[in-house]
Amino acid sequence: MNLLNRIRRSIWRMTWPTDDQGRMKLVLNDLLLHLHPTTVPLRALKVTYTFGLGGLSILLLGVLAITGALLLFAYTPTPDQAHKSIETLQTEIWLGQFVRNLHHWSANLLLILVVLHMLRVFYTAAFHHPREFNWVLGLALLLLVAGANFSGYLLPWDQLSYWAVTIVTSMLDYIPLAGPAIRRAVLGGPEVGASTLRNFFAFHISVLPFSIFVIVAFHIWRVRKDTISIPRAVDEDPPTKRQLKYVTTVPHLVVLEVTGGLIVLALLLLWSGTVNAPLLESADPHHPPNPAKAAWYFVGFQELLLHFHPVYASFVIPALTLLALVLLPYLDFDPDRDPNVTGIWFRSARGRRLAGLGLLVGTVWTTLMVVIDEYWLDLPSLLSFLPNSISTGLIPLLATLLGLFIFRLALRAHGATASESNMALFSLLFAAFVTLTAIGLFFRGQNMALMWPWEV
Ligand code: HEM
Structure with a gap:
């Protein structure tokens, strides 16, 4: 055996199989086919169905792991060194700024892609039976990815990160009973300081990436066990396994994955080569910026805090939303009773109109309520005989729930089905959250007063 052949055989021992048994062995031994089935339904490859969002999220996790490992060589997680080490990385280390940009933008893009993936799964009813539990695993991933973004946000230790983390962690105080203890444990003391940086660093480089890795593996395993949902037209019956045409994963699926992956990578490299990740001056615990805003993905909650009692904005509303999302696949579809709509975008033609209606109502209603609450409505003085937690908490929450x-x-x-109505409701709430985020990001200036974006 010549040397090259020996090297190849030491890595990949199999020869290309010609029989069934050989093929089976190949699957068991080959990494690529370990992560995929050998064949996939041709229809599941339709790009405008999954948009490859789950696979692209995995790609970004890979980019984050590599760039994160590189950043570790330059970063020091102490308040007096952290900011300096990032500056040194950016100015004195070859490609340091670029690697930081790549890590920063991949993390932001990952959060966006994971939310888009969740929306795809929701609007194609791909979370209905038998994929209910995979939806719940997905929710855990969404929280972990947000947590990883948030814990990384503090690490540069600049004015932006210090105050954003101060704002969000102060919301923990409002968790009933255990709030202050949880906040103290997360911060490692009474306020954001050296212990917080150490805690966040430990979460960011070990606990969260490890948890994400384990749950992603579980998630993908479930996709294989539950089988991927099949796209279909409105009013078309679900195809049986015998009606589906299967094609081999290599090359059909792999070519699509590689093409999509290369396009996203190219755009990401281009973006990271031109737009620098933000870095303000070193954190100053005595001088908060005005306005001090949370990280963009938490700005919606910060905006909520301006309208609801803190216990409701920080705990009751997020907890109810999470509970509703966890229960959604079990409440939205009963396999013994409801028509199967998995794989149909927006469930039906009526569903499409209702999703649009939900988005419209959510956007207009939220904007109106924010403006009314800012300029005209003063619930605490109107209901001055009630405690604040009732006048600005329970009452507005019950009014909102009644409206929904x-x-x-x-x-x-x-005549809308239960699932179509839930979809409209989901669209309304999603639009409300996006609107709150947009208002918080672009329309809040000094002292968090409402103003036009060009005055902010
Ligand atoms: C790090 C985050 C995530 C990764 C890496 C990931 C990855 C994937 C991949 C690769 C697939 C195969 C099909 C596709 O690409 O669409 C998939 C399917 C699925 N994902 Fe995720 N996912 C993540 C987050 C989520 C979230 C947030 C949810 C929902 C809350 C979710 C729910 C599902 C469900 C129900 C399926 C099956 C869909 C079907 O059969 O059509 N995933 N995921």
Whole structure:
């Protein structure tokens, strides 16, 4: 055996199989096919169905792991060194700025892609039976990815990160009973300081990446066990396994994955080569910027804090939303009763209109409520005989829930199915959150007052 052949055989021992048994062995031994089935339904390869969002998220996790490992060589997680080490990385280390940019933008893009992937899964009803539990695993991934972004946000130790983390962690105080203890444990003391940086660093480089790795592996394993959902047209019956045409993963699926991956990588490299990750002056615990804003993905909650009592904005509303999202696949579809709509974008033609209606109502209603609350409505003085937690917490929450209930009831009365009505409700709430985030990001200036973006 010549040397090259010996090297090749030491890495990949199999020869290309010609029989069934050989093929089986290949699957067991080959990494690529370990992560994929040998064949996939041709229809599941439709790009405008999954948009490859789950696979691209995995690609970004890979980019983050590599660039994160490189950053570790330059970064020091102490308040007096952290900011300096980032500056040194950017100015004195070859490609340091570029690697930091790549890590920063990949992390932001990952969060966006994971949310888009979740929306794809939701709007194609791909979380219905038998994929309910995989939806729950996905939610855990969403929280972990947000947590990884947030813990990384503090590490540069600049004014932006210090105050953003101060704002968000102060919301922990409002968790009933255990809030202050949880906040103290997360911060490692009464306020953001050296212990916080050490805690966040440990979470960022070990606990969260490890948890993400384990749950992604579980998630993908479930995709294989539950089988990937199949796209279909409105009113088309779900195809049986015998009606589906199967093609081999190599090359059909792999070519699509590699093409999509290369396009996203190219755009990411280009972006990271031209747009630098932000870095303000070193953190100053005595001088908060005005306005001090949370990281963009938490600005929606910060905006909520301006309108609801802190216990409701920081705990009750996020906890209710999470609970609703966890229960959603079990409440939205009963396999013994409801029509199977998995794989149909927006469930039906009516569903499409209702999703649009939900988005419109959510955007307009939230904007109106924010403006009314800012300029005209003063619940604490209007209901001055009640404690604040009731006048600006329980009452507005119950009013909102009643409004949502009536909205859903009206849709049901007009013939929408339970799943279509839930979809409209989900769209409304999603649009409300995006609107709150946009208002917080672009329309809040000094002292968090409402103003036009060009005055902010
Ligand atoms: C780090 C985050 C995530 C990664 C890497 C990931 C990865 C993947 C991949 C590769 C697939 C195969 C099909 C596709 O690409 O669409 C998939 C499917 C799926 N994902 Fe995720 N996912 C993540 C987050 C989520 C989230 C946030 C949810 C929902 C809350 C979710 C729910 C699902 C479900 C239900 C499926 C099956 C879809 C079907 O059969 O059509 N995933 N995921």
